Amino acid sequence: MLKARHIPLAIILAVGVWALWPPSDDEATVRLGSGPARAGSDKAARPYQLRVAPGLYLPGTMPQSVGKPLKGLLEVAEKFEQLYDDTHIEFVGSPGVREWLVTQLSAGTAPDILNVNVENVWQDVQKGWYVPLDAYLEQPSPFARPGEPGSKQWWDVFKYQAITRGKAAPDGKSYCISYDMVETGIFYNKDVFDKLGLRPPKDWAEFLDGQQRLREAGYIPLIVHVQNATDWGVDLVFDQLYYPILGGIDLRKDPTREAYLAGYLDWDEICYLYGKGFFTRQDPRWRELWRILKDWRRYWGKDLSTEDMMRLFVTEKGAMYWSASWVVQKLARDPDIPFRWGIFYLPPIPPSVSPYSGGHEMCVIGGAAVQYVVTNSAFKDTGDPATSERLKRAIAFLQFLTAPENADLVTNEVLSMLPNVRGVEPHPELKPFDEFLKRRYTTTKWWFTFDMRFNEIFLRMCDLYLNDGIAEEPYLEWTEKNLDFAVETTLRRKKVDLEALDRAWRQLAPLRAGVKGLPDGAK
C-alpha cells in the first residue's frame, strides 16, 4: 500500500531512472564513439573487426572539455568501411598507461592500432608485440593520387619528414607513423604583461627578471607541472649546457636518424659517457643543470603536482603557463577566457648566467604527438604478419587516414596538434608552434633514454629536490644510484658494443682538448 511518505522516494527513483536511461543509438554514437558492431547488423558479420585506440581523436570525446564531441574519425572510418566491405572499425579508449599496455599486449588483446609514445614501444620491440612498418612505408600508398606525395612511397605523405623518420627505434626500424605534431611553449597573459610593462623575454636573465616582477605583483609567475619540469625542463637546460661540447661526446652517427636527430645522444652513448664521469657529481655541467632548475623553481606555483594547472591560468592567478599546443583548444574556443593571451618559446641561457652555456637558441623537445603503432593483435588471424589479411586491412586504414582530405578532417577538428600530412595546413592559432618546430631538436631526452624504473625514480627525486625535500648532495647521489642501475640494465639487455664507442671516444679526443669543466674520467 503506497503511503504519502513513499512518494518522495518514488519521485527520486523515477528521476534517477530517467537520468540514467541509456541514450538512443544516434546519441550513443556521438557520445561514446563507434562502439562494437551490434550482433545481427551487417558490420558485426564482417570478417575483419579492427579495434583502434586513436588517443586524442577518439570520437565522442571533447578535448579540453570545450567544443563539440568529435566525429571526424567516425566519418573517415565510415568511408573506409565503404571501400572495404569486409572490415569494421571499432574505436576504443585506452587508459594510456604502460601497465595497461603491457598486460594487453602480453595477452594479445591490445587494440590492433593504438596511439602510444613510440619511445615506450622501443622498450619492447624484441618481444614481437609491434609490427615494423618500414616495408609498408617504402611502398606507395593506395590512397595517394598519381603524382602526389605518397604515390611513390607512403613515407612521402608526411610533412615533417625529419621528425617522422627520426622516430625510428634504435634498432633502425620504424614502428609508428607520426600522425601529427606537438610542441611546447609558454602561454602568457598579454593583459598582465602589458600592465606590468613586460614583453616575451630575449634571454634567461630577462626571463627571470620578468618572473620576479610578476611575483612582486602578486601573480604566480609560471605555472608548470612537475612532470613537465622534469621532462622538458631537464632536457632544455641540459641542451644549453652540453650542446657546446657535443662535438666531443657524440659517439655514434646514425645515418637513418641523423636528418633530424643530428648529434642526438642515445641510451648507449649516455651509458658510455656515464662511465666516463659525465652526469655524476664529478661533472660540473650536471651540477649546473640542477642549480639552474632549482633557481628557476622559486617562480613556479606552490604545488607542482596539482592536476588543474589550467584553472590557475584562466583564473589569472598565474601569468604564464608552460604547456604545449594542446592548450590552444581551450584558450581559443572557450568563450569565458577573460584576457588576451600569447605564446613564446623559452629564451636561451647566456654565458653570463652559466659559464657552461653557449647562449644558443633553445632547442625544441616536442615533435610527434599522436603516434599510431600496429600491434600483434592485427595479425592474429594467421599469427604471421606476412600472410595476415587482417594486418593488410589495418595498414590500409592507416594509409587511408593519411590521405590529405581525411587527415584534415581528423586533425583539424581539434585545435591541438599540427597536421603531419602534406597539403593539410594547421589552424592559424597553431602557427607559432609550426615556427618553433623549425628549431634544432634536443640533444637528448632523458625521459626516453632508459627504462620505466629509471623514469619513475628520476621524476620522483627531481620532484622532491625541487620542493626542498632533499638537499643537492644526497639528491645527486640518488641520481647516480639510479643511473648505476639503469646503465647496468641497459648494457645487459641491449648488448651495447662498448668497444665501438670506445674507439669513437678516442677519435674525438682532439675535439675535447681544451674544454673546461670535464669530469675527471673524461680528461
Added chain:
Amino acid sequence: MGQSRRRPISQNLGCYGLLAPTFLLLAVFSVVPFVWAFTTSFYRYEIGGEATWVGLTNYIEYPQDPTCGISFRNLLFLTTFSVVVHVVFPLIVARLIFALSSERARYAYRIIFLVPIVVPGVAVLMIWRGLVYGDNGIVNELLRLVGLAEVARGWLSDPNTVLWAVACVGFPFASGINILIYYAGLTAIPESVHEAAELDGASGLGKFFRIDLPLVLSQVKLLVILTVIGAVQGFQGMFILTRGQPGFESMVPGLWMYFNAFSFQRMGYACAIGVILFLIILVLTVLNLKYFKSAEDMTAAAT
C-alpha cells in the same frame, strides 16, 4: 576430556562434495598464484620475455633497493597509526552507542555509523584528495578563510605532510564493521558482570577499563590482525592519492611491488617483494596470536 572418534570419510562424502568447489576455487585463485609467485621470485622474468634463474638475487637486491628503507619506515608509521585509530576510535564509539538507554537509538546509531561503508573506497579516496589537494582544496580554502593562508599547502605534495595526509584518510575513523564487531563483543558481556562491577563501586571509565576492555580483547585481537594485514598488503590508497610521491616520501613496499610488476616489468623482483611481505604478515600474525592474550585465552590458560 575424551577424544571424539573419527568417522570414516565415506560417511561424510556429501559434505566433502559440497566443500570441493570452494576448495578448488581457493586452490586455483589463491594457492596456485602464491606458488607461482614464490617460484617466479627466483627468476629474472619480464612480461613477454624469457625467464632466467637467478636464485636468491631478487631477495638480496631488495634490502639494497634505495626505496626499501623509506618504504618500511613509512609502512611502520602507517601500520602503527592505522592500528591505533582503527582499534581505538571504533571501540569508543561502540561503547558510547552501547551506553545509550534507548534500544531504538542504539539501532539508529549503528545504522548511521554503518552507512559510510557502502561508499566505494576509491570514491572516499577521491573525495579526500579533493579536500586536501593543492591550491583549490577545501582544507586550504578554509585555512585562507580564517586567516591562516601561510599554513595552506599541497598537503599531498609536501614531503613534510604527505604521510599524515595519507594516514588521515577516513577521519574520524569511526565507521564500518569495526564498530559492529566491538558492539557485538560488548553485548556478549553478561549483564550480571556489569551488576557485580557496579556493586563493587566501579563506574564510568573505571568500569570501561576494568570490565569492558578485558572482555572485548578477543575482538581487539581480531581487529589488530586484520588491520595489520590490511596495512601491510594495502597500497591502493597510496596509489590513488600520491603514487608514493613526492620522491619516495609516501612509498610503501606493496606499491613498489606493483610498479616493478606492471610498470617496470620486473615480475620476478616484484614476486620477491610480495613473498617478503607475506612472511612479514605471517610473523606479525603469529606473534599477535602467541603473545596477545584475550580474556578467553587467559581463562583457558588458568583452567
